[in-house]
Amino acid sequence: xxxxxxxxxxxxxxxxxxxxxxxxxxxxxxxxxxxxxxxxxxxxxxxxxxxxxxxxxxxxxxxxxxxxxxxxxxxxxxxxxxxxxxxxxxxxxxxxxxxxxxxxxxxxxxxxxxxxxx
Amino acid sequence: xxxxxxxxxxxxxxxxxxxxxxxxxxxxxxxxxxxxxxxxxxxxxxxxxxxxxxxxxxxxxxxxxxxxxxxxxxxxxxxxxxxxxxxxxxxxxxxxxxxxxxxxxxxxxxx
Numbered sequence: 745x746x747x748x749x750x751x752x753x754x755x756x757x758x759x760x761x762x763x764x765x766x767x768x769x770x771x772x773x774x775x776x777x778x779x780x781x782x783x784x785x786x787x788x789x790x791x792x793x794x795x796x797x798x799x800x801x802x803x804x805x806x807x808x809x810x811x812x813x814x815x816x817x818x819x820x821x822x823x824x825x826x827x828x829x830x831x832x833x834x835x836x837x838x839x840x841x842x843x844x845x846x847x848x849x850x851x852x853x854x855x856x857x858x859x860x861x862x
Numbered sequence: 863x864x865x866x867x868x869x870x871x872x873x874x875x876x877x878x879x880x881x882x883x884x885x886x887x888x889x890x891x892x893x894x895x896x897x898x899x900x901x902x903x904x905x906x907x908x909x910x911x912x913x914x915x916x917x918x919x920x921x922x923x924x925x926x927x928x929x930x931x932x933x934x935x936x937x938x939x940x941x942x943x944x945x946x947x948x949x950x951x952x953x954x955x956x957x958x959x960x961x962x963x964x965x966x967x968x969x970x971x972x973x
Contacts, residue, residue, distance in 0.1 A: 775959075779963075784870075784965075785965055786866075786949055786963035786964050786965045786966050787906065787949075787963045788963070789960055789961070789962065789963075792959060792960070799959070800959065800960045802960065834905060834906070841959060845893045845894055845953075845954030845955075845959060847894060847911075848893070848894045848953050848954035848959040848960070848961055849894045849895075849896045849951045849952075849953050849954065849961035850896070850908060850911070851906075851908065851961075852908075853905035853906050853907070854905060855904070855905050856905055
């Protein structure tokens, strides 16, 4: 049973460039969330996708956008990269829980994509 | 004030010791609480859920105190393999699935 897979694992970009990160959720999961983890910090919620729609968004600028495909896989796009965007980008999958929020937070994470912006 | 606050540590404890971590959350409407473990340069992994009634899994015990808005994790008989960062999570307020992670508490178990 494949877990959450992310690609690429590492990448280096320069300021102003654009990046696309990819995620395939765990088998049986239909909801994908993206997190940014800067060095020494906890993961920060970027947004969540379900049924190919963005369902919730954290406090991130519009430079951060995403997409979910019919097979539940997802992409995170970041435009006009800044030095401060350097971080580990984590994809987490879960089953859609609807209003059963007492289980919100039972997430399976991929190994992440480590982005360095020079 | 941060939504979820943790002492980043590090906590350096000898093997066999008992160690406790606390975490506070600011949103009284939070409905879901968890502890995650994150090894160095790895992804977070769910350790356990946290309930008001307490939750025990082997050497690990988690507790939620809603009145004081804090979450605790107790590790008994610490092992070298327990060395990691422990992330506190709270969320699910307003019927939303968004959860907030704390900064994490680093634990180093020493021989």
